[in-house]
Amino acid sequence: MSVLLGDNIIEWEAVMAVRSGNEKHASTRRSAVEAELQVEAQRLRTRLQPVVEEHDLYLEDVEVKVAGSHRTVHIVVDLPEDATGSVGLDVISAISSDLSAAMDSDPEDDDRPYSLEISSPGVSRPLTEPRHWRRNVGRMVEVKPATGDTVVGRLQDVTATGIRLIPQLPVKKGMKPKLGDPLALEFSKIRKGTVQVEFAHLEDEHHENSEGAEPDDSGAEHLA
Structure with missing residues (x-):
């Protein structure tokens, strides 16, 4: 067991105060960064939604993450409500070039490097809407x-x-x-x-796909 006396107590309290202040500052900074990313994601959603709709798709989500000076923009697209099946890799590939062009021509972009990830919702997606x-x-x-x-x-x-x-x-x-x-x-x-997930259902979808239908809920992803 150790005992702090006199000046040692004062020094310990000072160290703890600095540590607490640093933790609060870091927490505040993280909250500020998260808020900025949410604002950026919403701005990109507004810009990219018309591009997605031109491909007869629904813009499900836009998420922005940062690592240093690099950004990762993850875009999730889905078929309209009245459509069956899911978004195939060929569709993901086709829309990626148009989304990249819209990102590159963004007048409000700060020219930081970015990676563009485009995917469709997988079967494990929570049903929230x-x-x-x-x-x-x-x-x-x-x-x-x-x-x-x-x-x-x-x-x-x-x-x-x-x-x-x-x-x-x-x-x-x-x-x-x-x-x-x-x-x-x-x-x-x-x-x-x-x-x-139903195995029998997946077997039926595989049979349909062999006849030209798109695979269902593949969760297909494409990196642009």
Whole structure:
């Protein structure tokens, strides 16, 4: 055990005060940088959205990260709500050149180097907006309500205020799944929702893709 006396106590308190001040400054700086990146992401979203829409796609998200003087701009694009399948690599490749051109000709850009990453939402994407749910009608989903037990079932319908699904009831291993009565849940009462991967469904998509259809929810990514 060590004991601090007299001048040692004063010196220790001074060191702790400096350390606390440095930590607060670092935290404030991080918050300021995050706020700046959010503003930059929103500005780029406004600029790049028309380019995405020209390709008949939906601009899902724009995220900006920095490492020193280098920026990484990650753009997520998706198909319209009424479309089936997902964004293929050929579409990602086609839109990347137009997005790069829009970035390069940005009059408000500060000329810092950047990397442009373009991807489509993967199957693991959380369902956080009504359009996400509408894009996945017919799929198996896992829903965690604000209160109560987690529900797994097939998404049947999506309305302006919530969803309706057919629950899959728990059964013993090896038994055929049983379905429950239709269940309606309001968006305001859903804490989290995700799509469940179905192997049979993936096999069907592979067959469709062999006939010329796009692979579904590939999460395709392209680096420009």
